[in-house]
Amino acid sequence: MSIHCITFDLDETLWETGPALERAEQALHRWIVRTLPDSEPRALADLQAHRQHFYTTIPEIVHDLTQARISWLVALLTEAGYHPQEAKMLASKGFEVFAEWRSRLVPFDGVQETLAALKERYRVGAITNGNADVRRVGIDHLLDFVITPVEAGAAKPDAAIFRCALDTVQVRAQEAVHVGDDPVCDIAGAAALGMKTIWMNPAGLPWPDGSGTKKHSPTAPDAEIRTLSSIIERIERW
Numbered sequence: 001m002s003i004h005c006i007t008f009d010l011d012e013t014l015w016e017t018g019p020a021l022e023r024a025e026q027a028l029h030r031w032i033v034r035t036l037p038d039s040e041p042r043a044l045a046d047l048q049a050h051r052q053h054f055y056t057t058i059p060e061i062v063h064d065l066t067q068a069r070i071s072w073l074v075a076l077l078t079e080a081g082y083h084p085q086e087a088k089m090l091a092s093k094g095f096e097v098f099a100e101w102r103s104r105l106v107p108f109d110g111v112q113e114t115l116a117a118l119k120e121r122y123r124v125g126a127i128t129n130g131n132a133d134v135r136r137v138g139i140d141h142l143l144d145f146v147i148t149p150v151e152a153g154a155a156k157p158d159a160a161i162f163r164c165a166l167d168t169v170q171v172r173a174q175e176a177v178h179v180g181d182d183p184v185c186d187i188a189g190a191a192a193l194g195m196k197t198i199w200m201n202p203a204g205l206p207w208p209d210g211s212g213t214k215k216h217s218p219t220a221p222d223a224e225i226r227t228l229s230s231i232i233e234r235i236e237r238w
């Protein structure tokens with residue numbers, strides 16, 4: 001069966017996320033310290049623990065990382081004595097600070113060229129559990145769609161998010177390939193729906209076979225790549 005659609009995970013597949021996320025956490029921390037009326041500034045680690053605890057109280061929205069973080073900021077500001085209306089307004093501003101730094105991502109070598117080449121032949125989209133903003137990164141014009149848990153109502157590896165992406169372009173699972181770095185969220189999730197899978201494995205790690213620390217024993221990928229530029233040749237073999 002011929003391939004009509006390629007979907008990509010974003011974080012750790014098209015770029016490294018760690019440094020941007022760390023800078024975003026630090027920038028938001030500086031903003032919080034400036035904004036809270038505390039006499040003693042709160043440490044970043046304390047605030048992160050506060051946020052993690054808050055997330056356990058909102059299981060129904062925690063898959064929406066943007067809304068979850070904004071809700072946490074509202075709670076933090078309200079606890080600090082801000083009026084709820086003012087807390088909401090300020091929380092949006094605080095999230096903007098975070099989002100600006102969160103999206104200062106540098107795509108791996110060859111990402112733009114590869115996406116552009118694929119887009120000439122296939123529908124190309126992104127399926128992410130995260131909240132990186134592809135417009136801010138500057139690759140939105142290379143993607144036909146971006147699906148997050150907000151649109152799908154579920155996060156990877158739930159089949160619903162892959163189904164949501166395929167429905168967007170009216171492509172059957174057997175005609176689609178998903179590319180990602182996470183053995184469970186990306187590979188097992190997409191394979192469960194019948195999509196072909198390519199494991200992005202830049203570090204050349206051994207495939208986790210279920211005997212390691214992974215909670216689920218994931219389905220092995222159909223193919224494995226170390227760099228994105230080798231993907232076109234690999235897909236054309238299908």
Ligand SMILES: [Mg+2]
Pocket residue numbers: 009010011012013180181182
């Ligand atoms: Mg990833």
